[in-house]
Amino acid sequence: MTRIPENDREIIETALYLPMLLKILERDKVLIEQGSFKIKSPYVDIVENAIVTVRKDLKNAEDHxxxxxxxxxxxxxxxxxxxxxxxxxxxxxxxxxxxxxxxxRTEELLRLYLQKDSTG
Known part of the structure; x- marks a missing residue:
């Protein structure tokens, strides 16, 4: 049984999952840039925006x-x-x-961050 309150446990898990997600996004960005896409920039922009958002959220979690x-x-x-x-x-x-x-869970977060940044 954990003694950690749910709010703090959620922040701990954010700090656990987001570095994994960041690694995936950074690797995928490289693959997109090296890929044979006809027009790469929209895909790169979506991934870069997600990376910025993940880094901001990770910093907030780490600060907490x-x-x-x-x-x-x-x-x-x-x-x-x-x-x-x-x-x-x-x-x-x-x-x-x-x-x-x-x-x-990392895949779920990937979907959320990509959707969040592609819809504005």
């Missing part, structure tokens, strides 16, 4: 974690699970995340 003295670290990874350590108010908790769930 720093202010509240919350620490997050990946401590173990295997084929099925990734374990993270959350230090909250001096108490360390370990949380296992199912790797397909990490991937699925």
């Amino acid at each position: 974690l720093h202010k509240e003295k919350i620490k997050l670290a990946e401590i173990k990874r295997d084929a099925d699970f990734t374990m993270y350590s959350f230090i909250y108010k001096g108490v360390e908790e370990h949380h296992n995340y199912f790797n397909p769930r990490l991937r699925n």
